[in-house]
Amino acid sequence: MTTAQAEAADGTLPHEPEKATLEGRNKVLAFWLFLGGEAVLFGTLFATFLALRNQTNEGPTADELFHLPLVAAATFILLLSSLTSVFAIQAMHGNRPAVLRLWLIVTVVLGLGFLGLEIYEFSVYVRHEAFGMTTSAFSSAFYTLVGFHGAHVAFGVVWILILIGQLSYKGLTVVTAPKIYVSAMYWHFIDVVWVFIFTVVYLLGKVG
Amino acid sequence: MDWITTVDHKKIAVLYLWAGGLFFGIGGFEALLIRWQLIKPMNNFLDAQTFNELITMHGTTMIFLGVMPIIFALMNAVIPLQIGARDVAFPFLNALGFWTFLFGGLLLNLSWVMGGAPDAGWTAYTPLSSTTYSTTHGVDFYTIGLQIAGLGTLIGGINFLATIITMRAPGMSFMRMPMFAWTTFITSAIILFAFPAITVGLVLLTFDRILGANFFVVGGGGSPVLWQHIFWIFGHPEVYILILPAFGIISEVIPTFSRKRLFGYSSMVFATILIAFLGFMVWAHHMFTTGLGPVANALFSVSTMLIAVPTGIKIFNWLFTMWGGQVRFPTANLFAVGFIPTFTMGGVTGVMLASAPADFQFHDTYFVVAHFHYVIVGGLVLGLFAGLHYWWPKMFGRMLSERLGKWTFWTFILGFHLTFFLQHFLGLMGMQRRVFTYLPNQQFDLLNLVSTIGAGLMGVGMIIFLVNIYLTSRRPADAAADPWEDGRTLEWTIPSPPPEYNFKQTPLVRGIDAFWKEKTAGHKAMTPAEPVGSIHMPSATILPFLMSVGIFIAGLGFMFSRDEFRSPLTGFLFNNYVVTAIGLLITFGSMLARSLFDDQGWHIEPEELEGR
Numbered sequence: 001m002t003t004a005q006a007e008a009a010d011g012t013l014p015h016e017p018e019k020a021t022l023e024g025r026n027k028v029l030a031f032w033l034f035l036g037g038e039a040v041l042f043g044t045l046f047a048t049f050l051a052l053r054n055q056t057n058e059g060p061t062a063d064e065l066f067h068l069p070l071v072a073a074a075t076f077i078l079l080l081s082s083l084t085s086v087f088a089i090q091a092m093h094g095n096r097p098a099v100l101r102l103w104l105i106v107t108v109v110l111g112l113g114f115l116g117l118e119i120y121e122f123s124v125y126v127r128h129e130a131f132g133m134t135t136s137a138f139s140s141a142f143y144t145l146v147g148f149h150g151a152h153v154a155f156g157v158v159w160i161l162i163l164i165g166q167l168s169y170k171g172l173t174v175v176t177a178p179k180i181y182v183s184a185m186y187w188h189f190i191d192v193v194w195v196f197i198f199t200v201v202y203l204l205g206k207v208g
Numbered sequence: 209m210d211w212i213t214t215v216d217h218k219k220i221a222v223l224y225l226w227a228g229g230l231f232f233g234i235g236g237f238e239a240l241l242i243r244w245q246l247i248k249p250m251n252n253f254l255d256a257q258t259f260n261e262l263i264t265m266h267g268t269t270m271i272f273l274g275v276m277p278i279i280f281a282l283m284n285a286v287i288p289l290q291i292g293a294r295d296v297a298f299p300f301l302n303a304l305g306f307w308t309f310l311f312g313g314l315l316l317n318l319s320w321v322m323g324g325a326p327d328a329g330w331t332a333y334t335p336l337s338s339t340t341y342s343t344t345h346g347v348d349f350y351t352i353g354l355q356i357a358g359l360g361t362l363i364g365g366i367n368f369l370a371t372i373i374t375m376r377a378p379g380m381s382f383m384r385m386p387m388f389a390w391t392t393f394i395t396s397a398i399i400l401f402a403f404p405a406i407t408v409g410l411v412l413l414t415f416d417r418i419l420g421a422n423f424f425v426v427g428g429g430g431s432p433v434l435w436q437h438i439f440w441i442f443g444h445p446e447v448y449i450l451i452l453p454a455f456g457i458i459s460e461v462i463p464t465f466s467r468k469r470l471f472g473y474s475s476m477v478f479a480t481i482l483i484a485f486l487g488f489m490v491w492a493h494h495m496f497t498t499g500l501g502p503v504a505n506a507l508f509s510v511s512t513m514l515i516a517v518p519t520g521i522k523i524f525n526w527l528f529t530m531w532g533g534q535v536r537f538p539t540a541n542l543f544a545v546g547f548i549p550t551f552t553m554g555g556v557t558g559v560m561l562a563s564a565p566a567d568f569q570f571h572d573t574y575f576v577v578a579h580f581h582y583v584i585v586g587g588l589v590l591g592l593f594a595g596l597h598y599w600w601p602k603m604f605g606r607m608l609s610e611r612l613g614k615w616t617f618w619t620f621i622l623g624f625h626l627t628f629f630l631q632h633f634l635g636l637m638g639m640q641r642r643v644f645t646y647l648p649n650q651q652f653d654l655l656n657l658v659s660t661i662g663a664g665l666m667g668v669g670m671i672i673f674l675v676n677i678y679l680t681s682r683r684p685a686d687a688a689a690d691p692w693e694d695g696r697t698l699e700w701t702i703p704s705p706p707p708e709y710n711f712k713q714t715p716l717v718r719g720i721d722a723f724w725k726e727k728t729a730g731h732k733a734m735t736p737a738e739p740v741g742s743i744h745m746p747s748a749t750i751l752p753f754l755m756s757v758g759i760f761i762a763g764l765g766f767m768f769s770r771d772e773f774r775s776p777l778t779g780f781l782f783n784n785y786v787v788t789a790i791g792l793l794i795t796f797g798s799m800l801a802r803s804l805f806d807d808q809g810w811h812i813e814p815e816e817l818e819g820r
Binding site: 022025033034037038040041044047048051052056057135136138141144162165166170 | 362366367369431437800
């Protein structure tokens with residue numbers, strides 16, 4: 001039995017529980033690698049969007065479409081959720097499972113808020129602006145890029161919810177800690193991608 | 209059942225080998241049909257549509273479902289052993305990677321019996337692959353099948369990266385790592401950065417075809433050249449995903465049978481890294497004739513030619529390794545040595561094609577066909593043959609027959625040169641690729657006939673190899689731990705085939721070619737780095753299989769979601785995405801199950817280890 005397992009057995013946690021076991025270290029490393037691949041994935045989507053963003057096919061343009069206050073609100077909510085997930089990891093490092101769970105729940109709620117705004121935004125475009133997947137190359141690129149990000153947020157929300165469940169009946173251990181840590185990495189990554197979407201899609205669409 | 213639930217890297221290697229071999233056979237059969245059609249001018253053995261389907265499926269099958277899995281088979285069989293690990297970093301993901309590859313491949317090949325195979329070429333260029341020109345579900349099978357199979361490759365790549373970074377035996381620094389482990393590492397890195405691009409490309413094409421999006425539709429503002437960029441930013445690195453492992457195999461086989469250290473080990477490592485880096489910089493050399501302009505063409509021309517430098521370093525290092533060595537020529541080394549001139553010829557025509565003005569002449573002729581078959585068959589397939597003959601005793605505990613092996617080598621390599629050497633001249637004389645027939649009396653007749661005979665000879669070589677495998681499998685498994693007697697790396701220090709836990713005690717590595725170093729110091733075995741202790745093993749599980757089945761069902765459901773069905777029930781199920789939902793439910797349900805029930809694994813205790 002390693003020191004880390006021994007500590008876990010008597011209820012205390014090692015300093016960085018996510019890196020206490022080889023499995024945990026592997027998980028964190030592989031997730032960094034995975035995020036590298038995700039960066040290429042979104043990079044390709046961004047490149048596609050940049051190539052096609054003026055190809056509106058006589059449909060609505062970015063300038064006509066986007067409503068910055070709504071997007072700014074969504075951005076604020078999502079960035080805030082990155083902060084709350086940092087609080088969650090700090091609580092994990094302090095071995096305070098209850099606080100950890102609380103911050104995870106706040107993160108999920110903020111994620112859901114962001115998704116709600118995005119769904120509202122899309123529904124307005126589709127219903128009132130006749131701006132759908134098939135309208136133009138610009139619309140296809142827009143929905144694919146922003147939609148992929150939205151799907152990532154949705155996946156993250158479900159993932160963190162499952163982790164909250166795990167936390168409740170397994171507790172905070174060297175097995176659950178890496179999972180929580182990795183989900184926080186994922187969440188930050190989604191946030192970073194959104195910053196680029198906000199800039200490249202929305203700001204550039206309004207003023208570029 | 210044992211095979212469906214296994215998470216052992218050695219068994220997964222065998223699964224990859226058989227599945228890859230099966231697809232390789234299908235792809236080879238398709239090649240023979242293509243060559244049979246071209247045996248004489250104005251042949252009507254096949255019609256144009258079938259021919260298009262055959263060339264598309266031949267290319268796609270060979271690249272994604274034939275050679276890649278066999279590469280993964282060798283990596284899985286060898287890498288943990290070479291670096292002194294008991295398994296890969298993520299055994300569960302390893303199994304998942306295999307099953308997604310297999311179900312993706314099955315989905316793609318189902319197209320033959322479900323209304324038409326893809327027919328737009330293996331590059332699926334738009335607008336040829338749009339619903340306007342490709343009206344069957346063929347290209348949908350292509351996009352969704354490859355998407356699922358590509359998932360498996362990406363998982364495998366991340367797994368090997370993590371394994372090699374964290375699980376090397378004590379003392380094995382990166383610069384003491386065997387070359388095959390190095391090329392696997394770099395290949396995995398290329399996979400990680402290249403595959404997401406094709407993932408996006410396939411998604412966009414799927415959306416164009418099924419959801420009516422406009423990415424590549426000119427009428428809606430889209431751009432067909434965009435597809436080419438996305439395809440080749442993945443597709444060119446893919447060439448190095450294929451060839452670097454072959455380089456690694458050659459770098460293992462030649463020193464072993466020359467009884468010498470690999471010449472210029474560190475230059476080999478840096479050449480590998482440089483090739484990987486440059487591989488990402490050259491994608492547009494596939495697009496010289498799309499009208500990118502002289503500046504872009506010149507830049508991509510020069511960067512492409514640069515790759516010849518590190519590749520040349522490798523070629524000379526292999527030659528210098530043999531120089532002055534005590535060279536033996538068992539089948540494995542025959543293939544390795546046969547690789548060198550053949551691959552070099554492929555490289556030379558590569559430099560010719562890299563010259564943009566010349567490429568305007570060579571473009572879409574048989575010269576290009578000859579070039580890439582020299583690289584892929586003359587490079588990779590010869591390398592895989594070398595690797596399979598070399599590691600077969602380690603994987604299965606049985607030596608392949610040398611007599612049959614030599615027959616395999618000579619028929620295959622003769623057939624290969626007969627088939628493809630002549631195609632250089634066919635190309636220079638103006639014979640176009642991808643056309644299903646040609647007119648008589650253009651001086652194409654004789655060369656095509658000989659080319660087809662060569663292809664038949666390659667087929668004979670493959671059959672001899674299969675016979676060899678069959679006869680070998682009936683013999684007792686009595687291969688020695690170090691059957692070539694000059695084994696240099698850690699896999700030869702443990703029994704053939706290796707026990708489930710690989711190493712009873714993790715070895716201590718004291719230099720490059722760890723085992724060779726101990727041998728020259730007069731030791732018979734490695735010094736262990738740890739006492740004999742209980743070994744933790746992961747449990748077998750059906751979940752990876754179920755997840756892949758789920759994705760497979762979801763893919764089929766999505767593909768047919770816009771179809772009209774005669775039966776209202778099937779129509780309801782597909783048109784409302786019920787089938788897709790069921791598939792995704794199986795997959796996500798399996799993921800949930802994986803997440804909720806922790807795998808505690810099991811232990812092999814020291815008494816049991818000593819008992820053997």
